[in-house]
Amino acid sequence: MSALAQVAASQPSEDAGALPFDETKAAGFEERMVDTLNGAALALMISIGHRTGLFDALDRVPPVTSAELAAHAGLNERYVREWLGALSAARVVKFDAASRRYSLPAEHAACLTRRATPGNLAVFAQYVPVLGGVEDDIVHCFEHGGGVPYDRYPRFHEVMAEDSGQTVLPALFDHILPLAGGIEARLEAGIRVLDVGCGRGRALMMMAERYPNSTFVGYDLSGDAVNWANAEARRQGLSNLHFEARDLSNFDRDAEPASFEFVTTFDAIHDQADPLAVLKGIRRTLTDDGVYLAQDINGSSHVHHNLDHPIGTLLYTISCLHCMTVSLAQDGAGLGAMWGREKARELFAEAGFANTEVNELAHDIQNCYYLCRP
Numbered sequence: 125m126s127a128l129a130q131v132a133a134s135q136p137s138e139d140a141g142a143l144p145f146d147e148t149k150a151a152g153f154e155e156r157m158v159d160t161l162n163g164a165a166l167a168l169m170i171s172i173g174h175r176t177g178l179f180d181a182l183d184r185v186p187p188v189t190s191a192e193l194a195a196h197a198g199l200n201e202r203y204v205r206e207w208l209g210a211l212s213a214a215r216v217v218k219f220d221a222a223s224r225r226y227s228l229p230a231e232h233a234a235c236l237t238r239r240a241t242p243g244n245l246a247v248f249a250q251y252v253p254v255l256g257g258v259e260d261d262i263v264h265c266f267e268h269g270g271g272v273p274y275d276r277y278p279r280f281h282e283v284m285a286e287d288s289g290q291t292v293l294p295a296l297f298d299h300i301l302p303l304a305g306g307i308e309a310r311l312e313a314g315i316r317v318l319d320v321g322c323g324r325g326r327a328l329m330m331m332a333e334r335y336p337n338s339t340f341v342g343y344d345l346s347g348d349a350v351n352w353a354n355a356e357a358r359r360q361g362l363s364n365l366h367f368e369a370r371d372l373s374n375f376d377r378d379a380e381p382a383s384f385e386f387v388t389t390f391d392a393i394h395d396q397a398d399p400l401a402v403l404k405g406i407r408r409t410l411t412d413d414g415v416y417l418a419q420d421i422n423g424s425s426h427v428h429h430n431l432d433h434p435i436g437t438l439l440y441t442i443s444c445l446h447c448m449t450v451s452l453a454q455d456g457a458g459l460g461a462m463w464g465r466e467k468a469r470e471l472f473a474e475a476g477f478a479n480t481e482v483n484e485l486a487h488d489i490q491n492c493y494y495l496c497r498p
């Protein structure tokens with residue numbers, strides 16, 4: 125009997141009707157918790173493997189020693205060897221004890237390397253350390269309420285841009301824009317486009333390059349993200365595009381009326397301070413013949429419908445340690461990433477969108493795509 129089971133079995137239940145303690149179930153759950161600790165540790169090492177380029181380096185070379193890999197990747201051998209130990213124990217990397225050489229099976233490289241984009245899951249592993257960095261602040265919020273502001277997440281915008289670099293950019297022209305029936309022809313002809321909560325704005329940059337007759341504007345609260353985006357747009361020579369640092373909490377009143385024919389939000393409504401005000405502002409700034417396309421987290425507003433969600437635990441966790449808390453830090457609604465389709469449709473309707481359609485795309489299990497028309 126495990127230590128945990130011994131403790132539990134030795135406690136007489138005060139509730140005469142309680143179910144008997146199931147030792148097999150307890151042992152199975154304990155095993156699952158041990159797997160969870162290994163999995164959490166592995167997520168940290170996967171994040172490091174991505175950031176240091178170790179997965180890409182391993183993928184490029186034949187089986188290597190730790191010294192050869194460190195030299196190839198330009199990294200410190202002692203650290204590389206410890207990383208290889210963890211990855212070998214996790215059976216992600218293959219270790220040949222006789223030759224002391226390590227290799228990355230092609231089937232594993234297929235979801236851990238940059239060449240695997242848009243299916244590089246190592247990108248998402250970065251959220252684990254990004255969120256772990258605010259654990260003390262979050263515990264404080266559990267005890268006292270309030271929220272954790274964006275500036276407590278030094279790498280957030282970088283990781284977010286890599287995330288949407290997989291869910292949005294590679295699918296933008298072939299799958300996402302075609303959802304907005306006929307928008308490509310209007311973009312060719314020349315319309316005004318706004319991306320709300322644009323972050324580093326890479327989706328707008330792709331559109332601005334492809335559609336030179338249209339003009340593009342991005343708004344975001346983060347001065348850092350906006351500065352990065354404007355610098356990158358200049359570097360790319362895109363003159364039909366600019367970004368503005370702007371707090372959209374009063375967008376329902378601040379938005380310039382009927383100014384854009386196409387408005388997009390990519391994963392940018394649920395973590396706003398006032399999502400309804402932003403949606404009302406989008407309606408106000410959209411022309412009557414305009415289209416609003418919103419990518420947002422795909423889930424239900426009800427926990428019981430999310431129990432079998434393939435990444436439900438991950439999404440609720442990201443929500444608790446980021447999406448919900450950054451909104452609460454602005455005295456906001458704190459909707460959270462799992463606000464769900466039901467709540468989303470309710471708010472779209474309240475904001476003045478009479479007609480909302482929901483789509484799912486095969487490449488993106490994390491999000492759904494709403495098409496909203498006045």
Ligand SMILES: C[S@@+](CC[C@H](N)C(=O)[O-])C[C@H]1O[C@@H](n2cnc3c(N)ncnc32)[C@H](O)[C@@H]1O
Pocket residue numbers: 274284285288320321322323324325343344345346349370371372373389390391392395396397398454
């Ligand atoms: C989850 S990120 C998505 C960023 C980007 N659309 C992407 O897909 O990479 C949400 C964005 O909303 C912005 N945001 C949050 N609160 C805001 C506010 N009150 N006003 C304007 N932007 C805000 C954040 O700075 C952040 O860039």
